[in-house]
C-alpha cells in the first residue's frame with residue numbers, strides 16, 4: 242500500500258546525499274500451509290543521515306518487523322524480501338538483505354547496530370557485563386584495549402559508574418542500568434546507525450525520559466543516526482526529528498514531528514494522538530481508538546484502516562491509498578486527509594504541554610540507578 246516517494250533507481254540514490262538507510266518494498270511474511278501472514282507490507286522509507294526517526298503505532302502494527310528487516314534480523318520462519326540499502330558515509334551502497342552471513346555480521350555493530358527491548362534477557366547471567374563488551378570486540382577483531390576505553394566513555398555518557406558496571410553480573414544491576422549498558426554495548430563498535438526497538442520498555446517513566454535525553458546527547462556527540470521504535474508517541478516525540486506512523490504493517494504517515502503532532506493528516510495518527518493519556522486529567526482524557534487492529538491473515542480490502550475510520554467511504558473500501566504529499570516533507574496514505582483535520586479533531590490542547598506533564602522536564606543524569 243503506502244509508498245514513500247523515492248528515487249526511481251539506485252543510481253539516483255546519492256542525489257539525496259542525506260539518505261543513509263533506504264528501505265524499499267520491504268515485506269515480511271510468516272507462511273504456513275493454511276495461511277499467509279504478511280506482517281510487513283511493501284514498506285518504503287528513507288532514513289536520513291544524522292536524524293532521529295521515531296517509528297510509532299499500536300501494538301502489533303509491524304514496528305518490530307520493520308526494525309528487524311532493516312538489519313535482516315527477522316526471526317525464522319519469517320521471510321523478508323525487498324531491499325534495505327545502506328549508504329556508508331564513504332563507501333559503496335550495499336543491500337543489507339543480499340549480504341552473506343559473514344558480511345552481515347560485519348555490518349551489524351560496525352555500521353548499523355540493533356538495540357532490542359528486554360535488557361533482562363540480553364545479557365548472559367553467568368558473565369559480568371565487561372565480558373560481553375570484550376567478547377563483542379573480539380568477535381569483530383577490534384582492539385580490545387581501545388574498545389574498552391570507548392566502553393567506559395559510553396557508560397559514563399550514560400551516567401553509569403563504568404568500572405562498577407563492567408565488573409557486575411547482570412542481576413546486580415537495576416533494569417535502567419542494564420538497559421543503558423546494553424545501549425553502550427550497541428555503540429561500542431562506533432556504528433553510524435542505531436536501530437532501537439522499544440529500548441526503554443519496562444522502565445519507569447522517569448528512567449525512560451532520562452534515557453531519551455541521554456540518547457539525544459549521544460547522537461550529537463557520536464554523530465549517530467537513530468531509528469527509535471516505540472508504541473509511546475509522547476516519549477519519542479521529544480527525540481525524533483521525524484515520525485513514521487505504522488498501521489496494519491505499513492506506513493500511513495511520515496513527516497516532521499512537530500508538524501505531525503500539531504497537524505496530523507491521517508485519521509489514524511489523529512486517533513493515536515487522541516489516545517495519548519493526559520497526566521493531569523488521566524481518567525477523563527484517555528480516548529481509546531475504536532475497533533481493533535487487523536489480523537495479518539485477514540486484512541480488510543481497500544484501506545486497511547477503513548473499518549475503524551469515521552471518514553471511510555466506498556473509495557476506501559475498494560482502494561488501497563498510496564502515500565500522497567500533504568506538505569513538502571509530509572506524506573500520508575489517506576484519500577480524505579484534507580477532511581481529517583475537521584472530522585477528527587485533536588483533543589490534546591497543547592501537545593507539548595501534555596508531553597511535558599506526562600514525563601516531567603526530562604533532565605538526564607543524576608544517580609546511577
Ligand SMILES: Nc1ncnc2c1ncn2[C@@H]1O[C@H](COP(=O)(O)OP(=O)(O)OP(=O)(O)O)[C@@H](O)[C@H]1O
Nearest residue numbers: 271278280299300301302303304305306307472537
Ligand atoms: N514469530 C511470529 N510468527 C508469526 N507472526 C508473528 C511472529 N512475530 C510477530 N508476528 C506478528 O507480526 C505482527 C507484527 O508484529 P510486531 O512485533 O512487528 O508488532 P509491533 O508493532 O512491534 O508490536 P509491539 O509494540 O507489541 O511489539 C503481529 O501481528 C504479530 O502477531
